[in-house]
Amino acid sequence: MTIDELRWFLTLAETEHVTEAAARLRIAQPTLSRALLRLERQVGARLFDRDRHRLRLNDYGRIFRRHAQRALDELDAAQGRIATLLAPPRETLGLAFVHSLGSWLVPRLLGAYAQDSPGARFTLHQDSAGAVLELLRDGTAEAAITSPRPSDPQLGWLPLRDERLGLAVPADHRLADRDTVRLDELTDERLIIMRPALGLRQITCQLFHRAGVTPDVVSECAEVSTINGLVAAGLGVAVVPAGDGGPPPARVRLVPIADQDAYRTIGLAWHQGRPGSTAGRRFREFAARYARGAEPV
Structure with missing residues (x-):
């Protein structure tokens, strides 16, 4: 037949x-x-x-x-x-992501997607958590990789993975050789923190609030790389993402935080009230499969 x-x-x-x-x-x-x-x-x-x-x-x-x-x-x-x-589709997808994910998760995810959908094209926008959500709202980007989860009910959310947070300290700091550290041990430490508009700032403040600690903030920055540089110079300590588990910068030690809630959930966001493109739908479907196979960092 x-x-x-x-x-x-x-x-x-x-x-x-x-x-x-x-x-x-x-x-x-x-x-x-x-x-x-x-x-x-x-x-x-x-x-x-x-x-x-x-x-x-x-x-x-x-x-x-x-x-x-x-x-x-x-x-x-x-x-x-x-x-x-x-003959792979030639649609270009506008993808926004927060700064701290640009050195590991975004390249890893897009590299895997390129194997699944050869010929996929992206216009990439790297910015703060608040800014990438605005890019979704105004239609500049169709998808965003960010953290924490947006509170806007118009934005859809697909969790991709949990990323542990650590305490970045100078190499000669009293905590540098510790296996773990608790947040309530940092009451006398000088803290370097992200600026208020950034997602990691929100997460860090919530962690300290739950730990009952009011940190002594000495500096605010917009980039994790700048924070690490200030830590290396001995100007304070900072709560930073563990990233892909690679070694920290020179003269910096990353001490795991023992508090069980010391992590951030990274996810894919999109605007639910706007018709999506074929490229956007295909990317979300791939991201869901990717998330099911991803191990927490």
């Missing part, structure tokens, strides 16, 4: 009339009748009961119809996948 014959059978099963089915398929009625007889011989059973000029799908035919439809659905999916590989 051929793919065309399976499609002809499904049309015939729908109309239960050879003339009508042949007209819909734009083939000659004798051609369709001969194809049905060949199909029934191959199956080994009559698929229709004949009633003068009409057909009635019987029990065998109903069973065959279910399986034929599944087979064609799978073949259509395979052809679509092959077509995507041969």
